[in-house]
Amino acid sequence: MTSNNHGENKLITIAVGKCDEGKRLDVYLTSDDQIPSRSFAQDLITRKLVKINEKNTSKNYQIKEGDKITIQIHPPDVLDVSPESIPIDIIYEDEDLIVVSKPAGMVVHPSHGHTKGTLVNALLYHSDKLSGIGGVQRPGIIHRLDKDTSGLLIVAKNDKSHMELSKQLKKREIKRYYLALVCGSWKTDSGTIDAPIGRGFKDRKKMTIAGKACREAVTHFKVVERFKEYSLLEVRLDTGRTHQIRVHMAYAKHPIVGDPEYGFRKHQNQGLVEEGIDLKRQFLHAYRLEFIHPGSGEKLEFKNDLPVDLQEVLKKLRDGEASK
Numbered sequence: 001m002t003s004n005n006h007g008e009n010k011l012i013t014i015a016v017g018k019c020d021e022g023k024r025l026d027v028y029l030t031s032d033d034q035i036p037s038r039s040f041a042q043d044l045i046t047r048k049l050v051k052i053n054e055k056n057t058s059k060n061y062q063i064k065e066g067d068k069i070t071i072q073i074h075p076p077d078v079l080d081v082s083p084e085s086i087p088i089d090i091i092y093e094d095e096d097l098i099v100v101s102k103p104a105g106m107v108v109h110p111s112h113g114h115t116k117g118t119l120v121n122a123l124l125y126h127s128d129k130l131s132g133i134g135g136v137q138r139p140g141i142i143h144r145l146d147k148d149t150s151g152l153l154i155v156a157k158n159d160k161s162h163m164e165l166s167k168q169l170k171k172r173e174i175k176r177y178y179l180a181l182v183c184g185s186w187k188t189d190s191g192t193i194d195a196p197i198g199r200g201f202k203d204r205k206k207m208t209i210a211g212k213a214c215r216e217a218v219t220h221f222k223v224v225e226r227f228k229e230y231s232l233l234e235v236r237l238d239t240g241r242t243h244q245i246r247v248h249m250a251y252a253k254h255p256i257v258g259d260p261e262y263g264f265r266k267h268q269n270q271g272l273v274e275e276g277i278d279l280k281r282q283f284l285h286a287y288r289l290e291f292i293h294p295g296s297g298e299k300l301e302f303k304n305d306l307p308v309d310l311q312e313v314l315k316k317l318r319d320g321e322a323s324k
Contacts, residue, residue: 010034012071016063025050025069026059030170034073037166044071081110081139083125086117090126091302096161096295097154098127098140101304104150104281109138123155130155131162143169143176143240151178151286152304156294164294169240175290178235178245179224179306181283181313182254183263186231190222193248197241206261207243209251217241219248227317230257245284257283257313277316285310 012034020028029041029050044050045059049072052061063069089101102108102119109120120139123130130140140155142165154174156162168174198214200206218238225232231254235245243262249255250262257263259282290301306314 010073012073014069014071016065016067016069018065020063021065022062024059025052025057025061025063028063029069029071032071034163035071037170044073049073081120081124082116084116084121085125086122088119088122088126091152091304092300093127094295095129096158096293097156097165098123099289099302100153100155102145102150102153104148104307104309107147108144108153109141119153127157129157131157131159142166143174145286146243146246146282146284148281149178149284149286150307150310152289152302153286154289154291161294165291168291168294172238173292175288176237176240176286177288178237179285179287179310180221180233180235180245180249181257181310182231182233182249183229183257184231184254185226185228186223186233186254188223191220193217193219193221193252195248195251197244197247207241207247209247215239215241217244217248219245225314227321230317232314246282259284277313279309279313281309283310283313 012032014032016028020031026038026041026045029035029044030038035041035044041050042059045057048056050056051070052063052067054068054070089103090098091101092099100119100123107118110116110118120141123140140157140162142154142156142162145151145153154165156165165174195209195217196214197207197209197217198211200208200211204212216239220236220238221233223231224234237244241247246256246259246262250259255263258279263282285306286304287306288301288303290299292298293300305311
């Protein structure tokens with residue numbers, strides 16, 4: 001493998017060996033540390049910046065021994081997302097990264113239908129130093145949370161940090177822990193859900209087990225507290241598929257309380273109303289992060305308390321059971 005720099009442009013050349021024959025092109029490209037994610041690789045292929053033997057091809061091309069792959073990585077586009085003066089909760093910041101606590105109701109990055117008021121808009125106002133690897137819409141974003149999921153996120157402030165953190169994420173070295181309140185009293189104290197997730201065949205916005213173009217998805221959990229009709233879980237992700245925890249919990253017949261897409265609405269609403277609880281979103285909070293600092297090599301750990309709305313839910317459940 002060789003890499004030639006021309007200013008900010010970069011040309012990567014790879015000769016495919018026998019042991020890699022048969023792999024999908026987009027999957028194979030992520031083995032290079034300069035390609036931070038499969039979606040990044042797919043974007044390069046779509047933009048015709050990847051060639052096999054000097055010809056463009058598709059992301060699902062199966063590589064062969066002796067194939068010569070060339071990859072062009074251009075400088076990041078100039079950001080056209082507007083900075084906005086939106087208060088954000090910075091947990092930690094240095095020259096390489098930011099750890100931020102995202103509130104429920106805030107979208108992480110601009111997309112169709114959400115061009116303003118996102119975490120990225122707020123971050124651009126807070127700092128003029130964000131990695132450009134995520135592109136115009138996702139500067140510095142290493143991983144995401146759903147709009148109505150609160151909690152901790154890592155944001156890279158330069159490309160070197162972005163590459164290193166993305167590599168850690170790809171190797172499952174970033175530990176992400178969540179607190180989730182689910183329906184039903186879980187019988188086992190801990191467990192693992194290993195079930196692939198893909199896009200729904202009828203509704204692309206909704207994820208499903210073994211859906212279209214499904215990918216490996218692994219979720220670990222342990223019970224923190226049990227109630228008559230609910231269980232509070234600590235959940236740890238091995239993979240980071242869209243809606244992974246929500247889909248896996250619904251698949252296990254213990255959907256997350258308040259989840260409007262994957263939950264058992266009648267069961268959830270009835271139980272919550274009886275307890276005097278009016279929850280406006282799913283009970284899911286990214287409360288703990290562990291990773292290696294991309295510059296110093298130091299192990300970092302951050303914790304984030306449950307937001308007030310979720311604390312109130314637990315208080316009412318505990319009070320309700322204590323009075324019975």
